[in-house]
Amino acid sequence: xxxxxxxxxxxxxxxxxxxxxxxxxxxxxxxxxxxxxxxxxxxxxxxxxxxxxxxxxxxxxxxxxxxxxxxxxxxxxxxxxxxxxxxxxxxxxxxxxxxxxxxxxxxxxxxxxxxxxxxxxxxxxxxxxxxxxxxxxxxxxxxxxxxxxxxxxxxxxxxxxxxxxxxxxxxxxxxxxxxxxxxxxxxxxxxxxxxxxxxxxxxxxxxxxxxxxxxxxxxxxxxxxxxxxxxxxxxxxxxxxxxxxxxxxxxxxxxxxxxxxxxxxxxxxxxxxxxxxxxxxxxxxxxxxxxxxxxxxxxxxxxxxxxxxxxxxxxxxxxxxxxxxxxxxxxxxxxxxxxxxxxxxxxxxxxxxxxxxxxxxxxxxxxxxxxxxxxxxxxxxxxxxxxxxxxxxxxxxxxxxxxxxxxxxxxxxxxxxxxxxxxxxxxxxxx
Amino acid sequence: xxxxxxxxxxxxxxxxxxxxxxxxxxxxxxxxxxxxxxxxxxxxxxxxxxxxxxxxxxxxxxxxxxxxxxxxxxxxxxxxxxxxxxxxxxxxxxxxxxxxxxxxxxxxxxxxxxxxxxxxxxxxxxxxxxxxxxxxxxxxxxxxxxxxxxxxxxxxxxxxxxxxxxxxxxxxxxxxxxxxxxxxxxxxxxxxxxxxxxxxxxxxxxxxxxxxxxxxxxxxxxxxxxxxxxxxxxxxxxxxxxxxxxxxxxxxxxxxxxxxxxxxxxxxxxx
Amino acid sequence: xxxxxxxxxxxxxxxxxxxxxxxxxxxxxxxxxxxxxxxxxxxxxxxxxxxxxxxxxxxxxxxxxxxxxxxxxxxxxxxxxxxxxxxxxxxxxxxxxxxxxxxxxxxxxxxxxxxxxxxxxxxxxxxxxxxxxxxxxxxxxxxxxxxxxxxxxxxxxxxxxxxxxxxxxxxxxxxxxxxxxxxxxxxxxxxxxxxxxxxxxxxxxxxxxxxxxxxxxxxxxxxxxxxxxxxxxxxxxxxxxxxxxxxxxxxxxxxxxxxxxxxxxxxxxxxxxxxxxxxxxxxxxxxxxxxxxxxxx
Numbered sequence: 001x002x003x004x005x006x007x008x009x010x011x012x013x014x015x016x017x018x019x020x021x022x023x024x025x026x027x028x029x030x031x032x033x034x035x036x037x038x039x040x041x042x043x044x045x046x047x048x049x050x051x052x053x054x055x056x057x058x059x060x061x062x063x064x065x066x067x068x069x070x071x072x073x074x075x076x077x078x079x080x081x082x083x084x085x086x087x088x089x090x091x092x093x094x095x096x097x098x099x100x101x102x103x104x105x106x107x108x109x110x111x112x113x114x115x116x117x118x119x120x121x122x123x124x125x126x127x128x129x130x131x132x133x134x135x136x137x138x139x140x141x142x143x144x145x146x147x148x149x150x151x152x153x154x155x156x157x158x159x160x161x162x163x164x165x166x167x168x169x170x171x172x173x174x175x176x177x178x179x180x181x182x183x184x185x186x187x188x189x190x191x192x193x194x195x196x197x198x199x200x201x202x203x204x205x206x207x208x209x210x211x212x213x214x215x216x217x218x219x220x221x222x223x224x225x226x227x228x229x230x231x232x233x234x235x236x237x238x239x240x241x242x243x244x245x246x247x248x249x250x251x252x253x254x255x256x257x258x259x260x261x262x263x264x265x266x267x268x269x270x271x272x273x274x275x276x277x278x279x280x281x282x283x284x285x286x287x288x289x290x291x292x293x294x295x296x297x298x299x300x301x302x303x304x305x306x307x308x309x310x311x312x313x314x315x316x317x318x319x320x321x322x323x324x325x326x327x328x329x330x331x332x333x334x335x336x337x338x339x340x341x342x343x344x345x346x347x348x349x350x351x352x353x354x355x356x357x358x359x360x361x362x363x364x365x366x367x368x369x370x371x372x373x374x375x376x377x378x379x380x381x382x383x384x385x386x387x388x389x390x391x392x393x394x395x396x397x398x399x400x401x402x403x404x405x406x407x408x409x410x411x412x413x414x415x416x417x418x419x420x421x422x423x424x425x426x427x428x429x430x431x
Numbered sequence: 432x433x434x435x436x437x438x439x440x441x442x443x444x445x446x447x448x449x450x451x452x453x454x455x456x457x458x459x460x461x462x463x464x465x466x467x468x469x470x471x472x473x474x475x476x477x478x479x480x481x482x483x484x485x486x487x488x489x490x491x492x493x494x495x496x497x498x499x500x501x502x503x504x505x506x507x508x509x510x511x512x513x514x515x516x517x518x519x520x521x522x523x524x525x526x527x528x529x530x531x532x533x534x535x536x537x538x539x540x541x542x543x544x545x546x547x548x549x550x551x552x553x554x555x556x557x558x559x560x561x562x563x564x565x566x567x568x569x570x571x572x573x574x575x576x577x578x579x580x581x582x583x584x585x586x587x588x589x590x591x592x593x594x595x596x597x598x599x600x601x602x603x604x605x606x607x608x609x610x611x612x613x614x615x616x617x618x619x620x621x622x623x624x625x626x627x628x629x630x631x632x633x634x635x636x637x638x639x640x641x642x643x644x645x646x647x648x649x650x651x652x653x654x655x656x657x658x659x660x661x662x663x664x665x666x667x668x669x670x671x672x673x674x675x676x677x678x679x680x681x682x683x684x685x686x687x688x689x690x691x692x693x694x695x696x697x698x699x700x701x702x
Numbered sequence: 703x704x705x706x707x708x709x710x711x712x713x714x715x716x717x718x719x720x721x722x723x724x725x726x727x728x729x730x731x732x733x734x735x736x737x738x739x740x741x742x743x744x745x746x747x748x749x750x751x752x753x754x755x756x757x758x759x760x761x762x763x764x765x766x767x768x769x770x771x772x773x774x775x776x777x778x779x780x781x782x783x784x785x786x787x788x789x790x791x792x793x794x795x796x797x798x799x800x801x802x803x804x805x806x807x808x809x810x811x812x813x814x815x816x817x818x819x820x821x822x823x824x825x826x827x828x829x830x831x832x833x834x835x836x837x838x839x840x841x842x843x844x845x846x847x848x849x850x851x852x853x854x855x856x857x858x859x860x861x862x863x864x865x866x867x868x869x870x871x872x873x874x875x876x877x878x879x880x881x882x883x884x885x886x887x888x889x890x891x892x893x894x895x896x897x898x899x900x901x902x903x904x905x906x907x908x909x910x911x912x913x914x915x916x917x918x919x920x921x922x923x924x925x926x927x928x929x930x931x932x933x934x935x936x937x938x939x940x941x942x943x944x945x946x947x948x949x950x951x952x953x954x955x956x957x958x959x960x961x962x963x964x965x966x967x968x969x970x971x972x973x974x975x976x977x978x979x980x981x982x983x984x985x986x987x988x989x990x991x992x993x994x995x996x997x998x999x
Contacts, residue, residue: 033645045491067645068492070657077962082644084965085563104750105965192851203857203945254836257857257946262835269472271837393964400771403947407859418770438904439805446800447807449793450814453872456829457817459840463832472838519725526718534722541733542925543981547933548954551961551970552736552743575728605717634822636936637954641962652824656940659828667832674825681820689813693880 030326031063035082035092037075037311038068040280040347047346055333062326072311073204076101076392083107083316090319091327093311096134097387097395099142100226102314104389109315110140111331114324123332126353133384135312137225143312144331145352147343149278150306150378151212153299154285157292159184159195159273170296171274174216174242177299181252184273197252199272200243201260206402207386207395208309209276212298213239215305215383221398226388227430231398231420232413239301240412244405256407264288278309279375282348286369295371297378306378307385310349341365350375388423389430397422457682464672471667484672488658491669493646494676497654503566504639504650505632511574512628513621519575520583521609535584541577547637554641564644573632579624586620587613626692633681651677737978744971755968762972772973774948775956778863782952783931785867786874790927791920793875798882799912812883815876823873827940830869831856834941856942859949866950869937874930878923885919886912921988928984932977953977 034052038044045068052064069075072095082088088107102108115123124132127145135143157167163183171177181197188194200209207221214221219235222228230236246253254272264281266272268288276298285293298306313331315324333339337355341362344351350372351357357366357376366373388394401419404410410418463471464485470478488494522528523535546553553572562568590613598608614621636652643649649657655677659670685692744762746755766772797815801808818826833840834855842852855865889912897907935955938944944951944959953973961970 043491068657069644073963074657078644080965081641081962082564085558085644086561087564087644190849190851192846192849204943254854255858256854258854259835259857265472266837269838390964393966396959396964399945400947403945407857407946407949409859409947442800442803443805446797446805446811449797450811453876454814454817456826456833456872457821459832460825460829471832472843474843515725515728518721522718522721526714526721528715528718531718534726537734538725538729540737540985541729543929543985544733544737544978545929545933546732546736548977548981549733549736549740549974550954551957551967551974552739553732554961555739555967556731556736571728572732575725575732577729580725605713630820634820634824636822636824636939637958640939641958652822652936655822655828656824659940670828674828678821678825682817685817685820686813689816693812693816693883 029061029063030322031065032090032323032327032330033065033067034330035067035069035075035079035089035094037070037072037093039072039310040278040284040349044347047343051334051339051343055330058333059326059329062329064330071204073392080105080107083318086318088316088318090316090323091330092314092316093146094143094314095385096131096143096145096148096308096310096312097385097391099134099137099312100387100389101391103137103142107317108142109317109319109324110142111144111315111328112140114315114328126355127335128350128352128354128379130308130379130382131350131352133224134308134387143314144335146311146313146331146335147280147347147349148308148310148312148352149280149349150308150375150382151209151276151298152279152282152306152375152378153274153276153296154267155274155294155296156267156270156272156289157294159270159291163273167292168294170294171299173300177274178246178250178252181246181274182250185252193251193254195270196254196272198246198274198276199254199258199263199266200246200276201258201263202403202406203257203259203261205260205395205399206257206406207398208307210240210243210398210402211307211383211386212276212305213243213301215307215381216298216301216303217242218302220383221386222388224384226391227427229386229388229394229398229420229423229427231401231423232416237413237416240402240405240416242301244408244412247406248408257403267293278348279372280310280347280349282371282375283346284348286348286371295374297374297381304378304381306382308379308382309385344372348372348375350379388427390426393426394423397426460671460674463668464675466668468666468668471671484668485676488669488673488676492654492658492673494651494654494673496646497649497651497677498680500566500643500648501633501650501652504569505629507566508570508573508632509625509628511570512576512579513625515575516579516583516624517609517614519580520587521605521613523580523584524587525605538577538580541575542581546572550638550641553638557642563642564648565642566648569639569642569648569650572638576628579628582620582624583617586617590616622691630681630685740971740974740978743968744975746968746971748966748968758968762968765969766972766976771948771951771956772976775951775953776976778949778951779932779953782863782867782870783928785864786870786931787924787927789867790871790874790878791923793871794878794923795882795913795916795920797875797879798886799908801879802883802886812879815879817876818873819877821873823934823936824940826869826873827937830865830937831941834865856950857946859946862942862946862950866937866941869941870930870934874927878927881919881923882916885916889915925984925988928981932981953980 036048049066052066056062056064067089069078075092076094076098079089079092079094083105094102124141131145131148135141135145153170155170160167165180165183171180177198184195184197185193186195202209211221214236217235217239219230219233219239221230221236247255263275263277264285267275267285268290282295297304315327319327335352337353337359340351340353340356341359343349344356345361345365351362356362386395397419401415405412405415465480466478467481467483523531557563557568594612595608598611603611634652636656639650640653640656643653655673658673745757745759747758749755801812801815805811836842836854836857837852841855845852853861855861893911894907897911902910932954935952935958938950938952938955942950944955954977957970957973957977960966960973
């Protein structure tokens, strides 16, 4: 009868040993799911995956699961869907302007909660203040800049030469833009346009490109708290009128709504001599343009200007303290000057801290190719991107109005009045 | 019957013109995928052939995972449908209970009110069931198919009752009769239905878009949409290569089996 | 009719319901319950963060009546339905007649017409996006050959909906063609021959003999086409995202935006109610008016 004690005792001994061993081993790895969008051309997903892999090598206790989620719009939709389904990611890159929406939906944690040492306060200050404008509200830091940009102007130097313009001089203000545009627009024998002088995309998120015009006209579109919008101010309407006139009055800009995704390709195909698009497309354009091109700050209206754009890192509410600590490590690592420089070089986004520009890699890169400096220097004229509560809805109201004006369905004044009315209706309950 | 030659040639011309127009997008996608990006917008007969686009597309997104997910999704839906619709159709065809006509009418509501239509509510239900972001969640709403029940009921009803006798004599219960008599005889209908179901669900997009979040559950259609999001700057050649990946299995199956494909529809006499 | 014996009746009820149970459960869970729940939830506000949903009666509907985007989407959808259902059915019939006739290369034609059906709409949308690209897209390149100017097909409110309609017709016509083909092949040729012997020309034969006999198929195809017109918005997601300025916004796409971009579930429910009512109307139309006119046996 006692014969079965022996195997039992042996089993107990094994179990005991295993438990002791397990206690002696380091804690199991923390796994972070990381959702990110891509809004620019080039092998961006590969670059990000490589960066995640390098981080894992340097930090063996943490595994990163990067999930490419599509465009910014797709990614915020996926993140919120996942969050509402109880499966929010641990860290994500989302539009800096989604900040209010994410706060309202109660899904993110401010970085100050997790990063609360004095050294961390210095870390917050190490980023360009222009980028922090869309990242902080109510005295807290909700986002950390990662892939940030401003809109820049790319021009085809060959086409400038052919039009009799100085290839090294970009239009410096609104009048020159029209003047150059007229010389650059080419038509064939039948009168159809083969090359447009200027192309500013208006699909998907025209409000961002529109903010270039409004900033240059010296007016802001919303207040810092995200509860008011000023779409029907006269200066805003004038800015829209200028944009509309580019195609309707001066015929130097394609009519109707211009697709964001095909604008770089139009540039490569010489269908547009000057394009306005994110600096994040810089590396893509450099790789694919088979001609000499220049990059400049946007032309000034009453002043130069551009909105900032792009994505920030966010931490999610449902993270455990270990996950938050790991995620913070990841965010800090990804935004280190060396890494920020690497990312900026790979894409064209503006490296997010002054320290990143001082790294040897960055210095060497801009020594041969000074174009990235343009976007950075434009920061001093940059304003926060349009961001309010219920951001998606309010920007849709503005987008619809812009598209209506650009297609001629409404006058700029009527379009902006309607957009403002809709925005007020949406924001009323937040005031 | 005398048809004038003019008539014949006019019809042929019209039919052929339409046929070529119809197949043009696919031809373009194939052409563009096999030639470098520069030629996507410029047709030149001397353009070099290349497999680079396929390599780039394959590397840029986890297509093997997408294929697996789609395969699992489509198979689980089909299996579910075959089982559930067979049982349901058998009930309607051979066990007319009081009110079965009304119930059948209610079943047919699904022909119009597909799960995509009430997408917000269905999403809420899934969340409540705790099932988000899984193949099961994507498949579940479709497993009971009104179309399947309708087709099979029609087929079962058209089979003469005498056939049951032989099976009953051997002592089969109702389920035995179903399995031995009705199912084998309804094979053409099953084939037709399977083809419709597979091609529908292979290509389904909106519901999987909402439900799937991670790469482990994302089917090909959603993967393709994510991959070719226009914000990225469009490289037509690579996108077309990816498109061909997504469309290839069904297309190849159809090309190989088109005779059977069409025949099964005709034989099943869908009306 | 003889009254059924009780044991047989009991068996019918038992087996009938047991066999039907799994399907019935799923159908109720994902079709009937959501439809009813939609009506219920449309009477509540949307819960936001910590604010729970409140009962607000018809307020969502009042907001909807004031919402220009809703009216645009609704009108668009009705035009879209008309513009896809009629051409798709007509083309499908034409294609079936052609393929059924004695034309050269019928096999290729059948293949060509049916191929779009097996391609995913998402894939198809990308290809058509290229075709419609202004300047160097295929359509404009062809127009260039004829000396016509480039046109921003998807970026102009006047043309965008038609472009999308065409994509949908292109995708569905081949699928419907198969049903017509089946019906044509089962049609006894004697009827046609008899009509022709009496001196009717081809058009009259079609109108008086073929078309009426195809009515059951037409009805079936019609239901399919209607459902697709309201259900299939994949191409909008890829090609236009509802723009420009809602010119290509359809009801289901607006519901998707409202529900999953703006997270306004109450309003999305109200919009879904409208969609359900439209479908119910169509069902009513089909089962009363059309059903009566198609069967004369």
